[in-house]
Amino acid sequence: MNNKKNPAEKKYTIGIVGVRGYVGKELLSLIKGHPLLELAWVSSRQLKGQTINSIVDGFDDLVVEDLSPEQVANKQTSIVVLALPNGLAAPYVNALEACQKSGVLIDLSADYRFDEDWYYSVPELDNIKQGKISLSSPIKISNPGCYATAMLLALAPIKDLVSGRPNCFGISGYSGAGTKASPNNDVERLSKNICGYALIEHLHEKEVSIKLDKPVSFSPHVAEFFRGINMTIQVEFEKRITARELFNRFNDFYAMHPLVVCKEEIPTLKESINSPLSVIGGFSVSKDGMRGTIISCLDNLLKGAASQALQNINLALGENSTLGLIENNELNPLIAANERLISKSSIEQLSANQLTQ
Ligand SMILES: NC(=O)C1=CN([C@@H]2O[C@H](COP(=O)(O)OP(=O)(O)OC[C@H]3O[C@@H](n4cnc5c(N)ncnc54)[C@H](OP(=O)(O)O)[C@@H]3O)[C@@H](O)[C@H]2O)C=CC1
Numbered sequence: 001m002n003n004k005k006n007p008a009e010k011k012y013t014i015g016i017v018g019v020r021g022y023v024g025k026e027l028l029s030l031i032k033g034h035p036l037l038e039l040a041w042v043s044s045r046q047l048k049g050q051t052i053n054s055i056v057d058g059f060d061d062l063v064v065e066d067l068s069p070e071q072v073a074n075k076q077t078s079i080v081v082l083a084l085p086n087g088l089a090a091p092y093v094n095a096l097e098a099c100q101k102s103g104v105l106i107d108l109s110a111d112y113r114f115d116e117d118w119y120y121s122v123p124e125l126d127n128i129k130q131g132k133i134s135l136s137s138p139i140k141i142s143n144p145g146c147y148a149t150a151m152l153l154a155l156a157p158i159k160d161l162v163s164g165r166p167n168c169f170g171i172s173g174y175s176g177a178g179t180k181a182s183p184n185n186d187v188e189r190l191s192k193n194i195c196g197y198a199l200i201e202h203l204h205e206k207e208v209s210i211k212l213d214k215p216v217s218f219s220p221h222v223a224e225f226f227r228g229i230n231m232t233i234q235v236e237f238e239k240r241i242t243a244r245e246l247f248n249r250f251n252d253f254y255a256m257h258p259l260v261v262c263k264e265e266i267p268t269l270k271e272s273i274n275s276p277l278s279v280i281g282g283f284s285v286s287k288d289g290m291r292g293t294i295i296s297c298l299d300n301l302l303k304g305a306a307s308q309a310l311q312n313i314n315l316a317l318g319e320n321s322t323l324g325l326i327e328n329n330e331l332n333p334l335i336a337a338n339e340r341l342i343s344k345s346s347i348e349q350l351s352a353n354q355l356t357q
């Protein structure tokens with residue numbers, strides 16, 4: 001079934017639980033720039049009664065509510081986004097399943113990432129088939145974790161070449177730790193500092209090992225900058241490879257995916273933040289051709305959370321995954337200026353059209 005809507009048609013309604021959070025706020029900005037989404041309601045306990053313009057401009061006088069799971073389900077919204085801390089989604093999911101028979105439910109937390117009833121989707125890797133989702137039955141999407149997205153995008157293209165256990169060293173901005181006070185968002189502690197934590201068996205180590213079907217080692221760190229993840233990944237290869245071959249493999253793998261930029265140079269954090277892009281590069285190989293290092297950068301709040309959620313919502317609605325992201329110049333003027341992205345975007349648009357014809 002093709003659910004595509006003409007932009008002139010009525011929009012899909014969308015509601016957010018957890019709008020006060022860092023990810024909730026990013027979602028608001030993205031929804032504002034999306035041609036098919038209409039914000040219907042938002043929920044936060046602390047912001048209850050305030051107009052949404054106090055968080056992000058441009059939504060008239062929509063007032064923030066503090067909604068129980070049952071009240072959320074009674075709204076009968078096309079798309080419900082849960083942007084709550086881990087461990088809190090179940091009552092909302094249960095209420096929605098009991099009451100709402102159609103639409104899209106997307107959870108940003110880690111609560112359903114290992115649940116086979118849910119789609120787990122990095123859109124460039126695990127495809128919710130474009131244009132194949134029926135809105136007459138609910139679709140449940142568990143959005144991948146931020147570090148996990150950075151690792152998966154950098155390892156999927158070379159999974160068959162890698163021997164042993166890739167070693168992933170990640171540094172995140174402190175927004176990764178959410179708004180609730182913790183050592184990982186304590187700006188005094190982080191000042192002029194880099195702090196390692198959960199150095200073994202972090203949840204995202206498990207997430208990547210399962211989704212990639214290959215064990216990885218992951219050591220997270222947090223630093224004093226607000227947003228962004230730099231993931232440096234070292235791998236050993238089954239057989240000799242050159243840096244050029246490695247780069248070509250990534251470039252070919254993501255040729256149809258405008259939000260993944262592959263470059264030979266070493267990417268830096270600033271190239272990905274405030275944008276829905278993942279930037280992968282560095283592609284360095286040892287003289288014997290048996291070891292390599294790659295760097296994968298993204299914005300934890302966007303490609304690691306909110307813009308990836310929007311990509312998944314787009315796919316569930318039968319739209320091009322980049323709808324409302326590439327056109328949204330406010331997000332990153334670099335995107336508009338990047339001819340390669342624009343041409344990749346038209347390729348993806350073409351293939352999406354072919355799929356839904
Ligand atoms: N930050 C990041 O980089 C990423 C986060 N995620 C995941 O996305 C989700 C949201 O993250 P983030 O925005 O950073 O989190 P925040 O801590 O910034 O925000 C959490 C939101 O949930 C609400 N909330 C907190 N406790 C409760 C509760 N007991 N009942 C109802 N609402 C509650 C808060 O609002 P209020 O207290 O006003 O109700 C707030 O709106 C998390 O699951 C996180 O793991 C995923 C990828 C990246």
Ligand SMILES: CC(=O)N[C@@H](CCC(=O)OP(=O)(O)O)C(=O)O
Nearest residue numbers: 109110145146172176177184222
């Ligand atoms: C700096 C920091 O504390 N980061 C968080 C990752 C946030 C996140 O994305 O976690 P989920 O996607 O699994 O919800 C952490 O390491 O737990």
